[in-house]
Amino acid sequence: MATIEQEIQAPVLHGALQLNGIDHVELYVGNAYQAAHFYRAVFGFRPVARAGLETGVRDRMSVVLEQGDVxxxxxxxxxxxxxxxxHAALHGDGVKDVAFxxxxxxxxxETAVRxxxxxLSEPRVHEDAHGRVLRATIAAPGDTVHSFVERRGYGGAFLPGFDPILGAPATVxxxxxxxxxxxxxxxxGELDRWIDFYTDVLGFHQSHHEMVWTKHSAMNSKVVxxxxxxxxxxxxxxxxxxEKSQVQEYLNFNRGxxxxxxxxxxxxxxRSxxxxxxxxxxxxxxxxxxxxVLEERVGHLGPEMMAELQELGILVDRDDDGRLMQIFSEPVGSRPTMFIELIERQGALGFGSGNIKALFEAVEREQERRGTI
Structure with missing residues (x-):
């Protein structure tokens, strides 16, 4: 396995869009009611709002869940x-909208389009008794999108058209x-085009660049x-x-x-x-x-910590700013596509480049089990 990793100094940005963070992540799924139960019971997200026929929304059912600031x-x-x-039939359950x-x-x-x-959707006012929300949407990679959300002190459960969920089961x-x-x-061949989209259109900057090779996998990665x-x-x-890489497997089963x-x-x-x-x-x-060889790479952890990390399968990496711990779930749907990462940052700003080999080897073992490698 070979890895080439580069951290890139952030430039001074003059044309960045003023984003205040991620407002929400929307997943298109086959059955929102059952998916909500899964994310509540397994990941600890609390159901807070819903929309559907009973709230006057005729074409969809949506359930909103929260945990921390997510x-x-x-x-x-x-x-x-x-x-x-x-969309759900073509791609399976997965992310549709990362909204800002x-x-x-x-x-x-206007700035993004210019x-x-x-x-995809020009700015539109959504209004009810709790106030007004403005929303607009642009295209993103594949069939995903980015929405811009302006809440203006909106006091409802999520957006107009959503009712609060009362009496939901206890969530841990x-x-x-x-x-x-x-x-x-x-x-x-599409990576640089979308890096240019995020830097030129949204005013992001590129912070990392990495190339990785293993026996079966090879990928080029950049972070914006x-x-x-x-x-x-x-x-x-x-x-x-x-052709047999875990990235290509995702593309094959996600259809893009x-x-x-x-x-x-x-x-x-x-604990998580x-x-x-x-x-x-x-x-x-x-x-x-x-x-x-983990402590040789990231520093002293101690026998008790080492035993716990190995028992749980947690990966550890270090950069100039500190240490991070991370772990990756198996796919959370029926297709080998979307999965969940948990990450604890102890000052580190990177993404675990030192763990790429372990991650790829683990994924390749799962591919062998599925017969896709």
């Missing part, structure tokens, strides 16, 4: 011919606090983030002649580019992993040899 929206189509149902909170939707949308974004938090990043996979560092997108493409995983931040990854594992999620298995 807001997930799970949406399914009501009619089989709906765009939502077609902004102070001025009209300015954000710089080359494909506008797993310690998730916020979205750390959303990783995107795309076809070979906004000026505040709140919004981060690692974007990967399979390298040439990497999309969000390969969502990474959730936690202040105590060991135990809780989520006990709720029924499997995490990728890490070879025991990984831990034999």
């Amino acid at each position: 807001r997930l929206v799970l949406t399914s189509g009501i009619a089989p011919e709906s765009e939502i149902a077609r 909170t902004v102070d001025d939707v009209e300015a954000a949308f 710089r080359g974004a494909h506008g 938090s797993t310690g998730i606090t916020e979205v750390d990043h959303v990783a995107v996979s795309m076809e070979q 983030e906004d000026a505040s560092g709140k919004v981060k997108f690692p974007i990967v493409e399979p390298a040439q002649n990497a 580019a999309g969000a390969q995983h969502v990474a959730f931040l936690t202040p105590d990854i060991r 992993v135990r809780a989520i594992r006990d709720n029924g999620v499997n995490f990728l298995k890490v070879p025991p040899t990984y831990y034999e």
